């Protein structure tokens with residue numbers, strides 16, 4: 026299974042989806058968060074970081090492109106590449122982060138990173154519907170992401 030379409034009716038429901046994803050992260054994963062301003066990308070990122078027992082809270086911060094959150098075993102990196110050009114991807118710290126095998130990388134507005142990052146990743150697209158309704162589409166690229174998505178689908182069905 027390569028993609029999964031979910032509907033969320035509230036921030037709380039989106040957080041449940043995010044924490045179910047967080048539980049499956051073992052290090053080495055790249056997650057892309059796509060969708061318009063105010064869709065809920067950072068809501069998901071915050072919840073994932075929180076699930077790793079990290080007290081610091083990520084923000085939708087365009088002033089800091091890459092932030093590192095040190096966990097016990099896994100380091101989480103949150104990047105917001107809003108309006109960044111592909112050629113500006115260099116020397117921002119991504120090279121070092123991609124060498125960190127225990128890292129989980131969470132990228133909002135990932136467009137400039139599409140060619141720069143490995144092709145194995147989970148792409149999460151949040152679409153705005155009326156009111157608090159959101160459509161969350163998860164797409165797996167590569168075997169590792171496909172396996173994660175399969176387990177996620179089963180876990181969400183059990184709830």
Ligand SMILES: Nc1ncnc2c1ncn2[C@@H]1O[C@H](COP(=O)(O)OP(=O)(O)OP(=O)(O)O)[C@@H](O)[C@H]1O
Nearest residue numbers: 033034035036039062063064065066067068085157
């Ligand atoms: N179903 C929902 N899921 C997620 N967030 C929701 C939902 N319904 C309403 N919201 C609200 O939408 C807002 C989403 O904000 P958030 O900062 O996560 O957006 P974003 O996608 O990161 O935008 P930006 O591109 O500006 O970074 C929050 O205020 C949140 O409470």
Ligand SMILES: [Mg+2]
Nearest residue numbers: 066067085133
């Ligand atoms: Mg954001």
